[in-house]
Amino acid sequence: MITPLLARIRNIGIISHIDAGKTTVSERILYYTGEIHKMGEVHDGEAVMDWMPQEQERGITITATANSCTWRDCRINLIDTPGHIDFTIEVERSMRVLDGGIAIVSAVEGVQPQTESVWRQADRYRVPRICFVNKMDRIGADFAAVLSSIESRLKVRVVPVQLPVGSEAGFIGVIDLLAEELVLFSEADRGMTVERLPISLEYEKEAAAARNLVVEAAADFDDRVLADYLAGVKISAERLIPALRQGTVSCSICPVYCGSALRNKGVQPLLDGVVDFLPSPLDLPPVTARPPGGGETVAVPCDPASPLVALAFKVLAEEGRRLTYLRIYAGKLSSGAAVFNGSSKVLERADRLFHMHAHKREQIGEATAGDIVAVTGMKHTLTGDTICAPSHPLVLEGLTVPEPVVSVAVEAKGAEDRERLPEALETLQWEDPTFRVHEDRETGETILTGMGELHLEIVTDRLKREYGIGVKIGPPRVMCRxxxxxxxxxxxxxxxxxxxxxxxxxxxxxxxxxxxxxxxxxxxxxxxxxxxxxxxxxxxxxxxxxxxxxxxxxxxxxxxxxxxxxxxxxxxxxxxxxxxxxxxxxxxxxxxxxxAPIVLEPVMALEIITPAEYAGRVLGQIQQKRGRVEGLAVWSENQIISAQVPLVEMFGYMTELRSATRGGGSFTMQFDHFQEASAEVRKGSGLV
The missing domain is CATH 3.30.230.10 (Ribosomal Protein S5; domain 2)
Structure with missing residues (x-):
């Protein structure tokens, strides 16, 4: 692949709540850019980006997956991230190295809890974003309600650059407010053909009012646009885009697109939005670093001619060898080059370099500033380490690693399994910073600690499939402090x-x-x-x-x-x-x-969606679990209950909720804080 100019690179991630359609959008992006020639569906277990057996069986994304494609002469390095809270480290390390993001929001459910979580992660790293309101063809889709939900829950100024044409089963396309055109997508070739037409009379008034709001937003970032707007001069899309881009890159606004990825509608304009509004590596301020022993902070400009500075944001074990993912911030990296790990202060060697296409590799000879690549040969590098030129050692800011809160005891089934288990667990630990292993001092049991029950379930499944190790698992335990x-x-x-x-x-x-x-x-x-x-x-x-x-x-x-x-x-x-x-x-x-030591137990933030008729039963359950209701909201025919409940009370809650709501309820939860433990938890821990 020919290396493009830095201004033509987009390092982006796709983020959202589970089941909002991230992987489906990623699959369409790869298809319409020509990277793949057959669209796989998540529900069939055939999506390119979901390559792990566990992902294909469950229909969810577990690990952040990188791919590259080209659109309008821009190389897009794309990372599809998980939406489940148990795999939040995959979002965290992706946000740390990305320049921009696409937030997917369901047109039916609006902003959901994990969308808020990943949005905050992106805020922490000042990652500019655009939004895509997906599933406009679904029953209950409400574009206006979703815009309101984004503004109120994500605390961001939205700028819709499209309007949907039709809704639910009648959704047929979008109105491009910048170009003032009706955009339709051919069903005959799975949306590959995009037809642009004049806006019909029935939508002219609504489109004119919506475009006026877009111009107002652009005027906030360009004085000439402001002057023409006040003078009543017609302003072209070519003039609006740079102004809106400035607002997006500064994280002041969020352009919003809409469509239905599953029905192949709206993805190509979204790709245009990536090129038009999301930053290149040159558009963002330089990252900062320090010498390994401490000292003054120095700026690291994105310059291929500077000494090498890169961040290892992900490490995988593939066929017994380490594959290290790097974001290169400055300099160049060539195959076989000797480099220095500024974090652990050891020399490393980059044996071979690759551009990744999910789990498939494209070998390259050299990578430059602004690029995201995978490297073999680095034996000591872990997630968050800085790779740099031996002559100019530096250390970049690392990652924020969330604390795991759920544990299980694990025991090898046979003598051979017992011998191989420690090495396999060590490998899984350096792959995943949120996975911990320790030995219980009293019982001698091996304790696995992770972000949740699903996280630990995936770990034990990988032990069996990838390492051939059979294990017995105890019941989940709460990891207190x-x-x-x-x-x-x-x-x-x-x-x-x-x-x-x-x-x-x-x-x-x-x-x-x-x-x-x-x-x-x-x-x-x-x-x-x-x-x-x-x-x-x-x-x-x-x-x-x-x-x-x-x-x-x-x-x-x-x-x-x-x-x-x-x-x-x-x-x-x-x-x-x-x-x-x-x-x-x-x-x-x-x-x-x-x-006077005391025990703290983890408390989880819950969002429960239940049919309104069963809300009373659900509230009763929360009270029985020592929970505290934080808020109630109405969305369509459902009630949304926000609450905080101790984690120890939440094991098996899905079965209870389904029983109370006759299968109509669902919930999501994430760690919120620690609080002094109840007498029962203190007694179980031996500290009364």
């Missing part, structure tokens, strides 16, 4: 002879509880002002973080604590790194025992 009720200060001295050498270290720690959701914060005399050598400072911080992660009496990790290193006496030639580590770890553990 531990924190302190009161502040405590403790001085700890460690002095012990190990292998004939005195290991000595001393620390004075002050530990204070923080408000919920603050995490772990370590402060103190670290950095250039500290008397400790840099390697001992690193050892001290690592030891404290390890102590927080290993937990206290319950074995649950600590949360919401500020650990202040008040003093670290240093005696040259006497204070040792091992002594510092031991003093910090033991000092933290003993201080925590004195701080």
């Amino acid at each position: 531990e924190t302190l009720r009161r502040p405590v200060t403790r001085r700890e001295l460690f002095a012990q002879e190990v292998n004939g050498r005195l290991q000595k270290g001393e620390v004075l720690l002050s530990i204070r509880p923080l408000p919920r959701g603050e995490g772990i914060r370590i402060i103190g005399p670290l950095g250039e002002s500290s008397p400790l050598p840099l390697e001992m400072q690193t050892a001290l911080e690592e030891s404290l973080r390890s102590a927080c992660a290993s937990g206290g009496r319950t074995g649950y990790p600590y949360a919401d604590l500020e650990v202040e290193v008040v003093e670290v006496p240093f005696e040259p030639g006497i204070t040792t790194e091992m002594g510092i580590r031991a003093a910090a770890h033991r000092g933290f553990a003993r201080a925590a025992e004195e701080g």
Whole structure:
């Protein structure tokens, strides 16, 4: 593939709630751009982007999948992301490296909970977006209601650049408000032929009013457009597009398209929107990085002539070898090149480079700034690591990794399975940062921890299919946290002879509880002002973080604590790194025992959709589960109930909900916060 100019690259992701149609839209994009010659359907298990057996069987996307295609001389690097909350890390790492996004919203359900979650993830990384209101052919489709839902729930200014023509079964096409044309899609060739006609008289008035709103939005970003608008001058699409693009790239507005991907209507104009409104790598501010040892932040411009800087945002195991996905921010990367991992400070080699087409590879010789590629040969690189030129080591900002909240005990079925299980679990851990494995200190069981029951179900299914390992799975458990009720200060001295050498270290720690959701914060005399050598400072911080992660009496990790290193006496030639580590770890553990430890349980945010006649029963269920109702809303003939419920109460809830609503109810949930656990949970954890 010929490398296009940077201005002709679009790195985009498709994001939304589960079942809004992301993969179907992706499939149409690949078909209409000529990347594939047969459209596969999700419900048939034949979609190109859903290549894992687990995805094909369940009809859902589990892993973010990359592909490349070309539209209007632009290369589009496309990532289709999952919509299920259990696989939110796939969205997180995609948003970290993408330049733009397409948010898919169902014309029937409107903005759903996971759409809000992925929208917030995109907000965190300042990713410009356009929206596509899908399923306009479905019963109950309401374009105006969806626009209102997007504005109210996503807190964004929408600019509809299309209007639907017809609705539900009568949906036949769209009105292009920029070009002022009626756009129809041929059913004879699956929408490949696009016909543009004058707007019919019955839609002229509505289209003129809607276009006026588009011009008003464009005038906010272009003074000349504003002047002509005030003077009543007709403004062409060619003048409106750059102004709207400016507003989109700055995340000030969100252009909205509509259609029905399953019925092959509306996808080509959406592709035009990707080219017209979403940014190239040159349109965004430079990313920032620091030297590996700390120091001043430096800007990294998107320049192929600069030293290499790239972020590893995904790592996969393929046939026993690592495949590392990179977003290249600066410089060039060639096959066989030696590179430096600025995060782990080791040299790596990029054996071969590929452009990915789902799970198929297209080998290339070189990749440049702005590109997204996969690399083989990197043995030590993990998700979030920075790859750079050995002569210019840098570290980019990593990823925000959500904390897993559900655990199960796992046991190998046979002796051969038992031998191979640890290696397979290690591989799955470096593939997925939200998947954790540890051994229960009391029972000796191997505990798998993930984002939810489906996440862990997929993991165990992969153990069987990909690694041939049979396992027995215990019932799901809630992964709680531990924190302190009161502040405590403790001085700890460690002095012990190990292998004939005195290991000595001393620390004075002050530990204070923080408000919920603050995490772990370590402060103190670290950095250039500290008397400790840099390697001992690193050892001290690592030891404290390890102590927080290993937990206290319950074995649950600590949360919401500020650990202040008040003093670290240093005696040259006497204070040792091992002594510092031991003093910090033991000092933290003993201080925590004195701080009145308490257990925190995870609380989930629920959105329940139920027929209005059964809403009373559902509200009763929530109360029985120690839940708190946050809001009620009406959508069509259904009621939407927002609530917060402890996770321990939610196992098996789908069966209860279906029974209460005669099969008409559904729900989604995601982690919201930790709160002090109930007496029953505290008793089960051994901390009353």
